[in-house]
Amino acid sequence: MTASNNGVLNSKVPEGNLQDKWDNHKNNLRLVNPANKRKFTILVVGTGLAGASAAASLAELGYNVKAFTILDSARRAHSIAAQGGINAAKNYPNDGDTVWRLFHDTIKGGDYRSREANVFRLAQVSNNIIDQCVAQGVPFAREYGGLLDNRSFGGAQVSRTFYARGQTGQQLLLGAYSAMMRQVGAGKIQMFPRREMLDLVKVDGKAKGIVTRNLTTGEIERYAGDAVLLCTGGYGNVYYLSTMAKNCNATAIWRCHKRGAQFGNPSFTQIHPTCIPVSGKYQSKLTLMSESLRNDGRVWVPKEKGDNRPPNEIPEDERDYYLERRYPSFGNLAPRDVSSRSAKYVCDEGRGVGKTGLAVYMDFADAIKRLGVDAIKAKYGNLFAMYEKITAENPYEVPMRIFPAVHFTMGGLWVDYNLSSTIPGLYVLGEANFADHGGNRLGASALMQGLADGYFVIPYTLSDYLAENLHAEKVGIDHKAFDEVENETMERINNLLSVKGKKTVLDFHRELGQLMWDHVGMSRNKEGLEMVIKKISELREEFWQDVNIPGENSTLNKYLEYGLRVADYMELGELMARDALDREESCGGHFREEHQTEDGEAVRDDEKFCNVSSWEYKGEGKEPVKHVEDLNFEFVTPSQRSYK
Amino acid sequence: MTIHLKIWRQKDRNTPGKLVDYTLDDVNPDMSFLEMLDWLNERLMNEGKEPVEFDHDCREGICGSCNLVLNGMAHGPMPGTAVCQLHMRKYKDGDTIVVEPWRARAFPHIKDLVVDRSSFDRIMAAGGYISINTGAPADANAIPVNKYDADLAFDYAACIGCGACVAACPNSSASLFTGAKIAQLAHLPQGHPERKKRVVKMVDKMAEEGFGDCSNYAECEAVCPAEISITSIAEMRREYVKALSEIE
Numbered sequence: 057m058t059a060s061n062n063g064v065l066n067s068k069v070p071e072g073n074l075q076d077k078w079d080n081h082k083n084n085l086r087l088v089n090p091a092n093k094r095k096f097t098i099l100v101v102g103t104g105l106a107g108a109s110a111a112a113s114l115a116e117l118g119y120n121v122k123a124f125t126i127l128d129s130a131r132r133a134h135s136i137a138a139q140g141g142i143n144a145a146k147n148y149p150n151d152g153d154t155v156w157r158l159f160h161d162t163i164k165g166g167d168y169r170s171r172e173a174n175v176f177r178l179a180q181v182s183n184n185i186i187d188q189c190v191a192q193g194v195p196f197a198r199e200y201g202g203l204l205d206n207r208s209f210g211g212a213q214v215s216r217t218f219y220a221r222g223q224t225g226q227q228l229l230l231g232a233y234s235a236m237m238r239q240v241g242a243g244k245i246q247m248f249p250r251r252e253m254l255d256l257v258k259v260d261g262k263a264k265g266i267v268t269r270n271l272t273t274g275e276i277e278r279y280a281g282d283a284v285l286l287c288t289g290g291y292g293n294v295y296y297l298s299t300m301a302k303n304c305n306a307t308a309i310w311r312c313h314k315r316g317a318q319f320g321n322p323s324f325t326q327i328h329p330t331c332i333p334v335s336g337k338y339q340s341k342l343t344l345m346s347e348s349l350r351n352d353g354r355v356w357v358p359k360e361k362g363d364n365r366p367p368n369e370i371p372e373d374e375r376d377y378y379l380e381r382r383y384p385s386f387g388n389l390a391p392r393d394v395s396s397r398s399a400k401y402v403c404d405e406g407r408g409v410g411k412t413g414l415a416v417y418m419d420f421a422d423a424i425k426r427l428g429v430d431a432i433k434a435k436y437g438n439l440f441a442m443y444e445k446i447t448a449e450n451p452y453e454v455p456m457r458i459f460p461a462v463h464f465t466m467g468g469l470w471v472d473y474n475l476s477s478t479i480p481g482l483y484v485l486g487e488a489n490f491a492d493h494g495g496n497r498l499g500a501s502a503l504m505q506g507l508a509d510g511y512f513v514i515p516y517t518l519s520d521y522l523a524e525n526l527h528a529e530k531v532g533i534d535h536k537a538f539d540e541v542e543n544e545t546m547e548r549i550n551n552l553l554s555v556k557g558k559k560t561v562l563d564f565h566r567e568l569g570q571l572m573w574d575h576v577g578m579s580r581n582k583e584g585l586e587m588v589i590k591k592i593s594e595l596r597e598e599f600w601q602d603v604n605i606p607g608e609n610s611t612l613n614k615y616l617e618y619g620l621r622v623a624d625y626m627e628l629g630e631l632m633a634r635d636a637l638d639r640e641e642s643c644g645g646h647f648r649e650e651h652q653t654e655d656g657e658a659v660r661d662d663e664k665f666c667n668v669s670s671w672e673y674k675g676e677g678k679e680p681v682k683h684v685e686d687l688n689f690e691f692v693t694p695s696q697r698s699y700k
Numbered sequence: 701m702t703i704h705l706k707i708w709r710q711k712d713r714n715t716p717g718k719l720v721d722y723t724l725d726d727v728n729p730d731m732s733f734l735e736m737l738d739w740l741n742e743r744l745m746n747e748g749k750e751p752v753e754f755d756h757d758c759r760e761g762i763c764g765s766c767n768l769v770l771n772g773m774a775h776g777p778m779p780g781t782a783v784c785q786l787h788m789r790k791y792k793d794g795d796t797i798v799v800e801p802w803r804a805r806a807f808p809h810i811k812d813l814v815v816d817r818s819s820f821d822r823i824m825a826a827g828g829y830i831s832i833n834t835g836a837p838a839d840a841n842a843i844p845v846n847k848y849d850a851d852l853a854f855d856y857a858a859c860i861g862c863g864a865c866v867a868a869c870p871n872s873s874a875s876l877f878t879g880a881k882i883a884q885l886a887h888l889p890q891g892h893p894e895r896k897k898r899v900v901k902m903v904d905k906m907a908e909e910g911f912g913d914c915s916n917y918a919e920c921e922a923v924c925p926a927e928i929s930i931t932s933i934a935e936m937r938r939e940y941v942k943a944l945s946e947i948e
C-alpha cells in the first residue's frame with residue numbers, strides 16, 4: 057500500500073473566492089450548440105433522485121438520453137424511502153439562515169473531510185432545487201397562509217428543512233420521474249427498466265458504453281454513448297442488514313472501479329442511531345425511525361447490567377439517560393455518529409434491552425406528559441403506527457426499542473469538481489460518488505446532493521466534456537471493446553451458475569455482513585481489520601467454490617442477480633476494511649479505537665489525514681494503491697467537533 | 701407456527717401456470733410476509749428446487765414494487781398496507797394462504813408472481829407531469845397554495861403506483877391510479893395551464909393500454925395501500941367532461 061503523489065488526482069476546483077467559484081466556472085465551461093446536442097447520446101445508469109433529475113434535465117437540453125434501472129419503473133428507487141426532508145438555505149422563517157451557514161454546518165457535520173468548493177456549491181444551488189420541485193408540483197408541507205413550511209432537523213439550529221409529510225423522498229422522486237416521463241413522451245429519453253449494468257466499455261481510455269443484463273430475459277445487451285453517468289446509489293447492503301432498499305447494490309461502481317475509476321473513502325459509512333432492532337435470523341432489512349423523533353424521545357438504558365424488568369417498572373433513578381449525561385448541551389440530539397457509538401457502548405457493557413440485548417429505549421413518556429398524547433400523535437402519528445405494525449408494541453405506552461443500522465455510504469467513486477471520475481467520460485452522481493458529505497452526513501442533505509448533482513451541476517459540466525469531444529469518432533456497439541466486455545460478463549455469469557455448491561447466496565451475504573458489522577462498523581481497530589481482510593478473502597474463495605445459484609440465465613432469476621452482487625460485495629468489503637485500516641484517525645462515522653480520548657471521544661488527525669483516500673484497482677490478487685487528495689481549507693478552519 | 705401456502709408458479713407467459721402447495725412449519729410470527737417467502741426460497745434452494753420469483757424493493761410500503769394477491773385480496777388482509785408490511789402474526793397457526801400475482805390484461809405476466817406494469821409509465825408519459833424545464837422557475841413561495849388544496853394534493857400524490865387498484869377491480873380499471881395524479885395536479889395552481897390536455901391524454905391512454913372502465917365498485921379504494929380516495933375518480937371525470945366541453 058503506497059501513497060502516491062497527488063498529481064494523479066486533480067480536483068479541478070476553480071480559482072477565486074468561495075462565493076464566486078461556481079459562477080466563474082460556469083462562465084468558463086464550453087457549451088455545445090443545440091444542433092450538436094442532438095448528436096450526443098448520454099447513458100444514465102440509475103433513476104433515483106440523481107439519475108432521474110439528470111436524465112430529465114439533459115433531455116430537456118436536447119441530448120439523447122438512454123436511462124437504465126434495475127426496477128420495473130423509474131418511479132421506484134431507493135430514494136423513494138427518504139422520510140425526513142431536504143435542506144435549503146431559503147431562510148423563509150427568517151431565523152438567520154444563509155448559504156454560508158448551510159455550507160458551514162454541512163462541512164463541519166462531515167468532520168472536515170469534504171471539499172470546501174463542492175459543499176459551498178451544494179449550499180448555493182439548494183434554493184434552486186426547492187423552486188424547481190415546487191414548479192413540478194411537488195406538494196411540500198405548507199402553512200395556513202399558503203406558504204411553505206420548514207422544520208429543524210437533525211439538531212440544526214435553524215429551520216431549513218422542507219418536507220412532504222413523512223414522504224419527502226417519494227414526492228421529490230415522483231417530481232423528477234414525471235419530468236423524465238415528459239421527455240419519454242417527447243421521445244428524448246428512452247427508458248430501459250429491468251436492466252442491470254454489469255460492466256463499462258472503454259475505448260482509448262474513455263467511457264463509451266455499458267453492458268447490461270436484461271433482467272426479464274437474461275440477455276446481455278450493449279449500449280453505446282458519448283458519456284456514461286453512474287447514478288446507482290449507495291453500497292450499504294455490503295453489511296447485509298441496512299435501511300437500504302433490497303436492490304441497492306455496488307455492482308456498477310465496483311465494475312467501473314475495476315476498469316480504472318478510483319474509489320474515494322470506501323470505509324466512510326453512516327450508521328443511523330434510530331432504527332428498529334433486528335428481531336431474528338430471518339430479518340431481511342432494517343427500518344429507519346425518523347431522526348425527528350429525537351426531538352421529543354429520551355434515550356436510555358438501565359443502569360444495571362442484565363436488568364430485564366419491563367421498562368415501565370424500572371424507576372427513574374435506575375435509568376441511565378446516557379446521551380443527556382455524556383453530552384449535556386446536545387443531549388438526545390447529538391449527531392448520528394456520536395449517538396450510534398454511544399448506543400453500541402452501553403450494549404457492549406451488557407445494558408442493552410429487549411430479547412437480544414441489542415437495543416436501547418427511546419421513551420416518549422415525558423413528552424406525552426408535557427405536551428399531551430394528541431400533540432405527540434399529530435407530530436409522529438405515522439411513525440408510531442409504522443413502529444407498531446412492525447413490532448406489535450404500542451410506543452404511546454411502552455418506550456420504543458431502537459438500535460443503530462447502516463444507512464448511507466459517504467464513500468463512493470472519486471469525482472472532481474465536475475463530477476467526473478478518473479475515467480474520462482464517466483461521471484458519478486448522488487450517493488454513488490464520494491463527494492460532499494465527508495466523514496458523516498447531516499440529515500436532509502443527501503436528497504439535496506442528489507438533486508443538485510442531477511439538476512444543476514451535470515448539465516453544465518458535461519457540456520464541457522462533450523464540446524471537447526465534438527469531433528471524436530463515434531463508437532458503435534459492434535466495436536471490439538464491446539465483444540471483450542460482453543464475453544467477460546457472460547463468463548462471470550456462467551461461472552457463477554456452474555458452481556452448484558451447497559450454500560445459498562443468503563448464507564454468504566449474512567456471513568459477510570456480520571464480519572463487516574462487527575469489524576468495519578461503528579467502532580474499528582487494527583487487529584479486527586487485519587483479521588477481517590483475511591476472513592473476507594477466505595469467504596470469497598469459499599463463495600466461488602460452494603455457492604448454489606438456482607435456475608438458469610435465460611429467465612427472470614433474482615437469485616442470480618443477487619449472486620452477482622454479493623460477489624462484488626466480497627471484493628468491495630475488503631477494500632472498505634483496508635481503507636479503514638489505513639486511516640489512522642477517528643473522524644465522523646469512522647472511529648478507530650486507537651484514536652480516542654480518555655472518555656471515548658473521537659480524535660481526528662488533521663496533520664496526516666486532512667485528505668481523501670482514493671484507491672486504484674491494480675488487478676486480481678494485487679493490493680490496491682492509495683492516492684491522496686489533500687483537502688485545503690481556505691475559508692473555514694477545521695475545529696474539533698464537541699457536543700459536550 | 702405452521703403455514704400452508706398455495707403459490708402461483710408459472711415459468712413464463714407461454715407456459716401455463718398452476719398453484720403449487722408448500723408447507724412451512726417454522727414460521728415466526730414476527731416475520732414479514734416477504735421474509736416468510738425468503739425463508740421458503742432458502743428452503744427450496746437447499747432442496748435443489750427453483751425459488752419463487754416476486755417483486756420487492758423497499759419493504760416498507762413506499763416503493764410500490766410488491767404485488768401479491770393473498771386469498772383473493774390484493775396486498776392481503778390489512779387495510780392501508782402494502783403486502784411487504786404485513787406480518788405473519790396476522791395469521792393463525794395452520795392457516796392456508798393462496799398467493800397469486802396481479803391479474804390484468806394491461807399487466808402482462810412475466811414469471812411466477814411478477815408482472816409487467818410498464819403500462820402505468822406510459823399513462824404517466826402521456827401527461828402526468830407539469831411542463832417545466834430545469835432552470836430558474838419563480839421563487840417557490842411566489843405562488844401561495846391554500847393549505848386545504850395543498851393537503852388534498854398530497855393525499856392524492858401519495859399513490860405508490862403498485863397497481864393493486866387494477867388487480868382488485870372487476871373491470872381491471874386503472875382509474876384510481878390515473879385519477880390520483882390528475883386530481884393532485886388539478887389542486888395545485890402549477891398544474892392548471894395543462895389540465896385539460898392532461899386529463900384527455902391520460903384517460904385516452906388508459907383505454908388504449910387495455911385497462912377497463914370504472915363502474916364504481918370501489919374495490920380499488922378498499923385495497924389501496926396509500927388509502928387514495930375514489931373521489932379522485934370523480935375529480936378525473938369532472939376534469940374530463942369539462943375538458944371535452946371546452947376543448948372544441
Ligand SMILES: Cc1cc2nc3c(=O)[nH]c(=O)nc-3n(C[C@H](O)[C@H](O)[C@H](O)COP(=O)(O)OP(=O)(O)OC[C@H]3O[C@@H](n4cnc5c(N)ncnc54)[C@H](O)[C@@H]3O)c2cc1C
Pocket residue numbers: 101102103104105106107124125126127132133134135136137138139140141142224225251252253254287288289290299300301303304305307308344463464485486487488499500501502503504506
Ligand atoms: C430509510 C432512509 C431514509 C432517508 N431519509 C433521508 C432524508 O430524509 N433526507 C435526505 O436527504 N436523505 C435521506 N436518505 C438518504 C437518501 O435517500 C439517499 O442517499 C438518496 O436518495 C440516494 O439517491 P441516489 O439517486 O443517489 O440513489 P438511489 O435512489 O439509490 O437510486 C439508485 C438507482 O440506481 C439503479 N441502479 C443501481 N445499480 C444499478 C445497475 N447496476 N444498473 C442499473 N441501475 C442500477 C437503481 O435501480 C436506482 O434506480 C435516506 C436514506 C434511507 C435509507
Ligand code: SF4
Pocket residue numbers: 858859860861862863864865866876877880920923924925926927928
Ligand atoms: S391508487 Fe392505490 S392501489 Fe392504485 S396504484 Fe396507487 S397506491 Fe396502488
Ligand code: FES
Pocket residue numbers: 755756757758759760761762763764765766782783784785860
Ligand atoms: S416492497 Fe416497496 S412497497 Fe412493498
